[in-house]
Amino acid sequence: MIDTSILTPYAPLPSTDPVLIFRKVSIAFDGPPVLEDITFSVGPHETRIVLGPAGVGKSVLLKLANGLHCPDSGSILLFGDDIVRTRESKMFALRKRTGMVFQEGALFDSLTVRDNVAYQLIQELVPDDEIDLRVHEALRFVGLEETFGFYPGSLSGGMRRRVAIARALIRHPELVLYDSPTGGLDPVTSTTIIELIMKQRDVYTTPSLLVTHRLQDAFTMCTHRFDTETNGMVRLPKGETDPNTTFLMLNEGRLIFDGSLHDLVHSKDPFVREFLD
Amino acid sequence: MAIAQIDRTAKHIVLTVQDYSRFAYRAVLNLFSRPIYWVDFLLQAEIIGVGSAAIVLLAGFFTGAVLAVQSAATLAQFGATAVTGRFVSMTMIRELGPVLTGIMVSGRNASSMASELGSMVVTEQIDAMRALGVDPVRKLVTPRLVATVTMLFFLTIISDAFGILGGAGVTIFMNGQNGTQYFSEAYQYLHYPDILQGLVKPLFSGFIIASIGCFYGLRTTGGTQGVGRSTIQAVVSSSVLIIVVDLLLSQIMVATFNR
Numbered sequence: 001m002i003d004t005s006i007l008t009p010y011a012p013l014p015s016t017d018p019v020l021i022f023r024k025v026s027i028a029f030d031g032p033p034v035l036e037d038i039t040f041s042v043g044p045h046e047t048r049i050v051l052g053p054a055g056v057g058k059s060v061l062l063k064l065a066n067g068l069h070c071p072d073s074g075s076i077l078l079f080g081d082d083i084v085r086t087r088e089s090k091m092f093a094l095r096k097r098t099g100m101v102f103q104e105g106a107l108f109d110s111l112t113v114r115d116n117v118a119y120q121l122i123q124e125l126v127p128d129d130e131i132d133l134r135v136h137e138a139l140r141f142v143g144l145e146e147t148f149g150f151y152p153g154s155l156s157g158g159m160r161r162r163v164a165i166a167r168a169l170i171r172h173p174e175l176v177l178y179d180s181p182t183g184g185l186d187p188v189t190s191t192t193i194i195e196l197i198m199k200q201r202d203v204y205t206t207p208s209l210l211v212t213h214r215l216q217d218a219f220t221m222c223t224h225r226f227d228t229e230t231n232g233m234v235r236l237p238k239g240e241t242d243p244n245t246t247f248l249m250l251n252e253g254r255l256i257f258d259g260s261l262h263d264l265v266h267s268k269d270p271f272v273r274e275f276l277d
Numbered sequence: 278m279a280i281a282q283i284d285r286t287a288k289h290i291v292l293t294v295q296d297y298s299r300f301a302y303r304a305v306l307n308l309f310s311r312p313i314y315w316v317d318f319l320l321q322a323e324i325i326g327v328g329s330a331a332i333v334l335l336a337g338f339f340t341g342a343v344l345a346v347q348s349a350a351t352l353a354q355f356g357a358t359a360v361t362g363r364f365v366s367m368t369m370i371r372e373l374g375p376v377l378t379g380i381m382v383s384g385r386n387a388s389s390m391a392s393e394l395g396s397m398v399v400t401e402q403i404d405a406m407r408a409l410g411v412d413p414v415r416k417l418v419t420p421r422l423v424a425t426v427t428m429l430f431f432l433t434i435i436s437d438a439f440g441i442l443g444g445a446g447v448t449i450f451m452n453g454q455n456g457t458q459y460f461s462e463a464y465q466y467l468h469y470p471d472i473l474q475g476l477v478k479p480l481f482s483g484f485i486i487a488s489i490g491c492f493y494g495l496r497t498t499g500g501t502q503g504v505g506r507s508t509i510q511a512v513v514s515s516s517v518l519i520i521v522v523d524l525l526l527s528q529i530m531v532a533t534f535n536r
Contacts, residue, residue: 068404089412096410106405108397120409123312123416167409177408 017080018043019175019207020065025074027060034060036253038074042175042209045244047201049218050211051257051275052250058211059103061250062177065209066100067091079174096120099168100177105160107152107167113139114148117167138166142196158189165196176200176208182217194220195233201245202226215276221245222261249275296496300414301488307412307419317420324389325421326428329382333432334439336381340373341365341440345447349454358454362462365444366437370467370475372527374437379482379519382429384512387490390421391511394494395504403495418491426483433479470534478526482519489515 018041025038034057042048050058063069064076067083076083078094086094107116115122117138118131126134139145142162152160161181168176178197182190194217200206202225212218222241224233236242241261249257249264251271257264265276307313348364394417397403406413441463449456493511497503530536 063404066408068407092407092410092412095408098408100405100408102401102405102408104401106401108402108405109400119406119411123409123411 016044018046018077019079020209021075021077022061022065023075023077025064025071025076027057027064027069027071033072033253035064035071035250038250038255040248040255040258042207043244044207045205047197047208047210047221047242047245048248049221049245050209050248050250051215051218052213053275054213056250057253058213058250059179062100062179062209062211065177066095066098096171097173098175098177099171099173101161101164101168101179101181103179103183104157105152105164107160107163109152111151112148113144113150113152113155113163116152116163117170119167120171134170135166138170139163141169141199142166143192156189158185158192161185161189161193162196165193169200172204173206176206178208178210178212180211180213182212182214190214190217191220195226197221198224198233199226201242203228218247219261251275297488297492300418300492300495301484303414304418304422304488304491307415308423312415314416314420317416318424321421321424322428325382325386325424326432329385329428329432330435332381332385333378333436336377337369337374337436337439338443338446340377340436341369341443341445342447343443344368344373344440345444345452349448349452358452359458360462361444361448361452361454362441362459363466365448366441366463366467367471369440369444370437371471372475372523374440375433375475375478375482376519376523378429378433378436379479379486379523380516382425382432383482383486383490383515383519386425387486387511387515388508390487390490391494391497391508392504394491395497395507398495398497399500399504413495418487418495421491422484422487425487426480429479429483429486430476433475437475468536470530470536474527474530474534477530478523481522481526485518485522486515489518 020042022038022040026033026036028034038061040048050061052058060069064071065078067076067078067086067088071084074084079097081094083091083094108119111119114132114135117135118126121131121134135148136145139148142165144159144162144166147155147159147163152163155163165181181193181197185193197208197210198221201208201221210221220233222245224235225242226232227234246260247257247264248255249272256269257267257272259267264272267273344365345361349358349361352358352361352364394403403413406416444463445456445459448454448459490511493507493514497507499506
């Protein structure tokens, strides 16, 4: 099971302003728009789950949020800064405040797990002793301390994803972006990863944007909470859902739903109904 | 229809040149601000310099040897085999050393840079690097650029030296000529403008190899097939550009020094 006792909880942003705002954002790549007129925000303690079929632009949306893509129109405010008008050289400092977990982990295959997780710390010339301490701490958080000296090639898909989570969380980010963290994994590993995301949400109250096309993961995030005493997730009482976990749904490049789990399951939108069914 | 195609191609070429210029400018500009990744520079210098030494040395040696064989055969018709040393050293130092070394290193390193960075692009490692707040151009391109320019300079000197030795081997052991005469000819007629010409060219070639290799690598799209495409484009473009720039530099140098 995962150890929760070690990570120092970070101080959440004192502001109540959204950490991320999308305003009428559109983007296209040599063809029809991938995303069109997308408007939503992520509050300071909010977890927003982005649902939608494969190829609808969910990953693009996440990359836009971190300034990895530049939209054709609209504005994106990350921690209050309009990243559409921010130069790439200035973006690096802003991105250090976010953590991002890529679809396949995107670990650097020529580096060990230690160097992957500590990548940012190494660039910042943090002393080796402190790096080792913090990497052990982060790996313990994801239950993979024994992989410290391994190379990513010798890890399973689920382990790679967990190392990627450790890498994203090591600097206690103010916003975490998860790109299909459970995609292609078996149910047990998926549950472990969802539990980690839930722990980050409930113990450290880090706002996040979670992209997934797996409804069961999305619903689990809403109907469970992380219990620090049992060190695992527990179901919320019947009828209760996590108030800070809400949904966005994309279809054909447009945002067709923005609301709570209750609103989602009672939506009359034919696509939402079809997706849920 | 044909005009539309020409229009598209022309725009594509202009845009590629524009992107390349901006990319190369950024890579060079990174040298004047922190952080500079010196450890990466040393690693790349080892990969590019030490790793390419063997092929450069062999290519240089045998090119010099072939030059001696061919030139001796031609010079014999005029009874001038004594100047083989001069011919070999001049040709190696001014032309063949820099160009051949550039092309050999381009085949080995432009391809490796394009495929390595291309693989990082398709596996989202470049995006991950950016997401972690690290500039991929500063971290990956600038050290490769500096390392290639620096190491190609020294590799060219090695190639020149072994080329002259190769020529000496043929002249002395196969053509039965006097070694002292060969080296004396090779040295006496060599002037500073010749050496300068030979040592300026690898600086340009090194820049071309690293910038083109990294440029195509970072522009990779289309999965593993795209990596292969980028690698081919990098090797072809850098090799052709090395020869074109060599011609331009030769023209400028010959006109400047009148040699």
